[in-house]
Amino acid sequence: MTIKHTLENAIAPVKTTFSWIFFVSRRFAKVDRTGSSAVTTTLATLGICFGVMTLITVISVMNGFQHSFIDVIMEISSYHVRVAHPTDDNRASFEQFCAQEKAIRSFTPFYEAQSLVVGPSGKEAAAMIKAVPSSVYLEDAGFQKQVHFIGGHFDIASPNTIILGSELARRCGARIGSEINLYALSGGSDVDLFSSDRVFTVTGVFHTGYADINASFAFINLDDGKKYFGSDAQLLYGVKLFDEADDAKEIARILAQFPNLKTESWKSYNRAFFGALQVEKNMLMVLVFLIFVVVAINIFNGMRRMVFERREEISVLSAFGGKKRAIQSIFVMQGFLTGVSGAIPGVVLGLFLSVNMETVFLLLSKLTYYASLLATMLVSPENGDYIRENPMFYLYANIPPKIFLNEVVLIALFGICSSLVASLLASRGVLKMTVVEVMRDE
Numbered sequence: 001m002t003i004k005h006t007l008e009n010a011i012a013p014v015k016t017t018f019s020w021i022f023f024v025s026r027r028f029a030k031v032d033r034t035g036s037s038a039v040t041t042t043l044a045t046l047g048i049c050f051g052v053m054t055l056i057t058v059i060s061v062m063n064g065f066q067h068s069f070i071d072v073i074m075e076i077s078s079y080h081v082r083v084a085h086p087t088d089d090n091r092a093s094f095e096q097f098c099a100q101e102k103a104i105r106s107f108t109p110f111y112e113a114q115s116l117v118v119g120p121s122g123k124e125a126a127a128m129i130k131a132v133p134s135s136v137y138l139e140d141a142g143f144q145k146q147v148h149f150i151g152g153h154f155d156i157a158s159p160n161t162i163i164l165g166s167e168l169a170r171r172c173g174a175r176i177g178s179e180i181n182l183y184a185l186s187g188g189s190d191v192d193l194f195s196s197d198r199v200f201t202v203t204g205v206f207h208t209g210y211a212d213i214n215a216s217f218a219f220i221n222l223d224d225g226k227k228y229f230g231s232d233a234q235l236l237y238g239v240k241l242f243d244e245a246d247d248a249k250e251i252a253r254i255l256a257q258f259p260n261l262k263t264e265s266w267k268s269y270n271r272a273f274f275g276a277l278q279v280e281k282n283m284l285m286v287l288v289f290l291i292f293v294v295v296a297i298n299i300f301n302g303m304r305r306m307v308f309e310r311r312e313e314i315s316v317l318s319a320f321g322g323k324k325r326a327i328q329s330i331f332v333m334q335g336f337l338t339g340v341s342g343a344i345p346g347v348v349l350g351l352f353l354s355v356n357m358e359t360v361f362l363l364l365s366k367l368t369y370y371a372s373l374l375a376t377m378l379v380s381p382e383n384g385d386y387i388r389e390n391p392m393f394y395l396y397a398n399i400p401p402k403i404f405l406n407e408v409v410l411i412a413l414f415g416i417c418s419s420l421v422a423s424l425l426a427s428r429g430v431l432k433m434t435v436v437e438v439m440r441d442e
Contacts, residue, residue: 044302045342047295048415052346053353055288055411056403060354062284063402066277072210075142076217078269079108079238080247083254084262086235097257098239103246106140108132108238111225116184117218119172127168127218129182131225132156142240152176152204156221162200166207167215178202182228191230198228292415296422299338303331303426335423339416347412354401365389 074080086094098107111131118124137144137154147154150166164174174180182198185191200220207214226233241250247265254263267274353360369389377384 041302041338044295044299044338044419047291047298048339048342048419049346049349051288051291051295052343052411052415053350054291055285056347056350056408057353057357057401058284058288059281059407059411060350060401060403061357061399062281063404063407064357064399066281067402068209068399069277070274072146072208072213073270073273074244074266075140075146075240076208076213078266080241080244080266081239081250081254082264082266082269083237083239084234084264086237086258086261090258090260091235094237094258094261097254098237101250101253103241103243103250103253105240105242106142107240108136108140108143109222110236110238111222111229111233112236113225113229113233114186115182115218117168117172118181118183119174120178120180121173123171123173124183125168125171126216127164128216129185129218129220129225131220131222131229134221140240146208147206148208149204149206152202154206154219155203156219156224158203159221159224160200161203161220163204163206163219164202165214165217166205167211168218169202169205171215174202174205176202176205185228191228200224289414292418295415296418299335299419299422300426303335303423306331306334306426331427332420332423335419335426336416338423339419342419343412343415346415347408350411351403351408354403357401 083094095107098104109132113129115127115129116124117127133139134155134157137147152163154163155161156163162180164172164180169175172180179199179201181196182200183196184194185198186193220228239250239254241247244266247267251263251265254261366389369387373384373387376387
């Protein structure tokens with residue numbers, strides 16, 4: 001009981017102080033809604049609201065863009081973990097290990113080499129030739145999800161058959177049934193660098209969500225890769241995980257069982273690309289965060305004016321025993337409530353726009369089209385038939401945004417803290433006031 005009473009006696013003054021600070025702050029806010037500070041408070045709240053909404057929407061769209069690229073790269077190019085140097089002695093045991101490992105979703109043996117592809121009309125294009133099992137399209141659901149065929153199908157079971165990316169096929173002038181030559185091919189010492197005998201028949205043309213893969217990737221079967229890449233060609237394994245964040249743990253498990261293998265995570269393999277994406281995202285966040293800086297300056301100026309207008313009330317509170325820190329907390333509380341009242345609606349609106357981003361982009365497409373059409377019809381009606389909707393809006397509409405809870409919370413907290421810090425700085429003048437000075441001036 002003694003400890004309980006001690007705690008109650010310690011908490012009671014704090015509770016009482018907070019109660020009257022909150023009460024006075026609410027009273028000031030209620031008066032300010034009808035006074036001269038109403039416009040400033042409303043603009044500050046709207047600024048935080050639209051700042052939070054804009055930042056959540058922009059970041060979720062950018063996450064959608066980035067992850068659409070990342071998913072394609074990891075499913076087709078880099079995988080979650082790359083494993084090198086398997087030998088004939090440990091290859092079977094490694095495949096058995098991957099099949100039994102619960103964290104591994106799939107694993108694919110492959111060869112890869114760079115090539116200069118010559119099309120049927122003599123057009124040339126650089127390509128990354130990837131030799132994979134002919135059954136990979138049926139067995140790997142992630143690969144199948146990212147590879148969309150615009151002609152033919154994934155058929156590399158027969159010798160000397162090849163699948164081309166859509167842009168690569170266009171550059172070398174190839175179509176279904178065309179014969180192309182891997183004229184220059186990187187490989188071992190027993191392989192000719194230049195040869196006109198490496199002729200392949202195109203059985204499919206695919207398209208992905210990443211332009212570089214469309215422009216440079218081609219697939220042949222594993223046996224052709226072993227034949228044409230030479231005896232020195234290195235067999236690799238692409239390991240895909242259920243959770244991409246478990247790459248370090250899985251690498252540790254692989255090395256514990258097979259210490260002679262060389263492993264590489266998707267984070268290090270694509271370090272330059274992912275680093276560029278992160279820099280782009282950080283710069284965008286910095287630019288949009290400047291919205292909160294402008295809002296904070298607005299709150300700071302409005303709060304300073306409010307403190308000056310409340311000189312009499314501050315002196316009365318001081319005369320009745322209110323401590324200056326407690327009186328300052330009244331204005332800090334107002335700043336906090338302003339931040340919360342703007343951040344919460346901003347989060348709701350931002351999440352609503354992010355979830356309905358497809359509808360938003362389609363609506364923007366229609367609005368810009370009709371606005372352009374109206375302006376053209378007013379200025380030069382004869383050119384009205386040439387106005388078309390911007391196809392980029394449809395491209396954006398097909399990219400699903402990705403929302404991360406930690407980013408939403410961080411943005412909301414930044415909006416609240418910007419208002420809180422501005423109020424704290426603006427109310428420092430309360431500490432310099434004395435009751436005598438205020439009463440004498442009045």
